[in-house]
Amino acid sequence: MSEPNVSAMRRVLAFAYPLRWRFVGAGLLAAGTEAAGLGLMAAATWLLATAAGQPPLITLSIAIVLVRALAIGRGVLRYVERLASHDAVLRMVTEVRARIFAALVDRPPARRADALSRMVSDVDAVQDLVIRVLLPMAAAGLVAVAAVGTALLADPAVALVLLAGLLVTGLALPLLAARLARHGAARLAPLRAAYAVDTVDLVHGAADLAAFGARPGYEARGAAHAAELARVERALARRSFVVNAAATALGGVTAMAVMVTGLSRGLPGVWLAVLAVATLAAGELALSLLAAARKGAEIQGSLRRVAELLGEPGDAASGGPAVPDGSVHLRLRGAGVRYRADAAPALHDIDLDLPPGRRVAIVGPSGAGKSTLLALLTGAVTPDKGSATAEPVTAGTGGASAVRIAARTAPGVAVDGGTPIASFDRERWPGVVTGLLADAHLFHASVRDNLLLARPEATDEELLAACRTAGLADWVAEHGLDVRVGEDGAELSGGQRQRLALARAVLADPQVLLLDEPTEGLDAEQADAVLAAVLAHRGSRSVVLVTHRLTGLDAFDEVVVLDGGRVKERGTQGWVRAHGG
Numbered sequence: 001m002s003e004p005n006v007s008a009m010r011r012v013l014a015f016a017y018p019l020r021w022r023f024v025g026a027g028l029l030a031a032g033t034e035a036a037g038l039g040l041m042a043a044a045t046w047l048l049a050t051a052a053g054q055p056p057l058i059t060l061s062i063a064i065v066l067v068r069a070l071a072i073g074r075g076v077l078r079y080v081e082r083l084a085s086h087d088a089v090l091r092m093v094t095e096v097r098a099r100i101f102a103a104l105v106d107r108p109p110a111r112r113a114d115a116l117s118r119m120v121s122d123v124d125a126v127q128d129l130v131i132r133v134l135l136p137m138a139a140a141g142l143v144a145v146a147a148v149g150t151a152l153l154a155d156p157a158v159a160l161v162l163l164a165g166l167l168v169t170g171l172a173l174p175l176l177a178a179r180l181a182r183h184g185a186a187r188l189a190p191l192r193a194a195y196a197v198d199t200v201d202l203v204h205g206a207a208d209l210a211a212f213g214a215r216p217g218y219e220a221r222g223a224a225h226a227a228e229l230a231r232v233e234r235a236l237a238r239r240s241f242v243v244n245a246a247a248t249a250l251g252g253v254t255a256m257a258v259m260v261t262g263l264s265r266g267l268p269g270v271w272l273a274v275l276a277v278a279t280l281a282a283g284e285l286a287l288s289l290l291a292a293a294r295k296g297a298e299i300q301g302s303l304r305r306v307a308e309l310l311g312e313p314g315d316a317a318s319g320g321p322a323v324p325d326g327s328v329h330l331r332l333r334g335a336g337v338r339y340r341a342d343a344a345p346a347l348h349d350i351d352l353d354l355p356p357g358r359r360v361a362i363v364g365p366s367g368a369g370k371s372t373l374l375a376l377l378t379g380a381v382t383p384d385k386g387s388a389t390a391e392p393v394t395a396g397t398g399g400a401s402a403v404r405i406a407a408r409t410a411p412g413v414a415v416d417g418g419t420p421i422a423s424f425d426r427e428r429w430p431g432v433v434t435g436l437l438a439d440a441h442l443f444h445a446s447v448r449d450n451l452l453l454a455r456p457e458a459t460d461e462e463l464l465a466a467c468r469t470a471g472l473a474d475w476v477a478e479h480g481l482d483v484r485v486g487e488d489g490a491e492l493s494g495g496q497r498q499r500l501a502l503a504r505a506v507l508a509d510p511q512v513l514l515l516d517e518p519t520e521g522l523d524a525e526q527a528d529a530v531l532a533a534v535l536a537h538r539g540s541r542s543v544v545l546v547t548h549r550l551t552g553l554d555a556f557d558e559v560v561v562l563d564g565g566r567v568k569e570r571g572t573q574g575w576v577r578a579h580g581g
């Protein structure tokens, strides 16, 4: 196995360590199940072969009891083993999922979508690693050792032949199967991805494909990918079949070799029969090893991706500095953000001062970096140059006399007189800075549930007040708070959707309210009215507004014009009027 795969497995298996005794128990139960199966075959063969000589019944009674006990014991052991192994692995996977979720919450938004799919599908690989790969391997290994050990008691030469046979069927063939499965996975992955893209395009783009008459072309492309996928899968299944057949045949050859060796060593006939049948039964274990090897190879990609997420710094909630209770002074100093090493920075050298009560409007063309600037303030993005910090402000003092909390709140590192925003407790920071951010999501739930997300303890009066501020009061009066909004608000108009998201941000009532294009989808008159209502509701508390429109900005202390990620211009009140807003 390659180095990255080994370290991925190590990182994932670190989560099994606290449950190690449960896994050891499950492994022993699995080995016991396989050993009971093997013992059953051996005991039954001994019984049949001995009974053929018509000895007194008393001679057979122990074997009869043993056969019954092994037959029942095997079923019971299998049941208990399944219970124990699944219990242990589900506990482990719960931890893994929690850790991945924490890492996912801290990810920049664009990387979340693929992380989400990892959370759902790749984590299953962790389950498979334990249940379908490691436990069967451990059980087969233990039983093989026991079988060779028992054969050794009968005759060393026979044991040697058995060992050689098991090494080929239980080691060489599984290695070959793993290699073929890896190769197969590499061929299948791009085909499956292409087919998944086709399916998503056909489902989500159905209306547009129909509108432009492009459906037949897309359907033909999907069908071609499906056919190619089926062809490759058939070819791979044929290879798997050949390897399985080889394992079965080798099991037979080993049984024959054991018999011939036993015969030449003068072992009694009954023992020859027992050894031969037990060898055939041991050969069946090779089939489970083949399946384990294939599964192990298939899940390597998923395990690597899971391990990569587990290796991320993850949730800052634990161990981050406490979020200040009172007002805060936020600062960006020479802040730069670069999403990808090979792309231009989204922001360069941004300075911004946000003492309590400040209202700042960020304007600029699409792609100027406005949402990225808000992401610096929420802590979703960390600056790779300069700093984005917060310091609490004691009552009666201005930003300049702010108390520096960094010194008393390790491990938050003081930067430029404040604590890095991204280091704060991630679950509490939204109590200080949050709002209506780009592409706000509406949940497939009621209006009430969507609003309560911002403040679970809010009363109906408070919900209605937030709706009033966002201009949604008439609609809510007509439909009520319990009406469902559909998947991501699909059952609302664009304007209603935006107002509901805005009402949720207003209800959150943080110290610094961020509004990313809050009036998008509303006509100019409605937009001005809604913005005025939100500003009136905020009173003297801070607001950072991202907008394309230069109207209605008189109430802002500062307007910052971004272009290409840089501050192109900035001005205080009156600047907008002077610039024809």
Ligand SMILES: Nc1ncnc2c1ncn2[C@@H]1O[C@H](COP(=O)(O)OP(=O)(O)OP(=O)(O)O)[C@@H](O)[C@H]1O
Binding pocket: 108, 109, 110, 111, 339, 340, 345, 346, 364, 365, 366, 367, 368, 369, 370, 371, 372, 373, 438
């Ligand atoms: N998660 C991301 N990963 C990579 N690049 C990103 C990401 N988010 C934004 N960018 C890039 O950063 C730049 C600034 O994007 P940003 O969303 O901040 O602009 P914006 O001014 O808010 O644009 P708009 O008005 O269209 O929303 C763009 O070039 C964009 O392509």
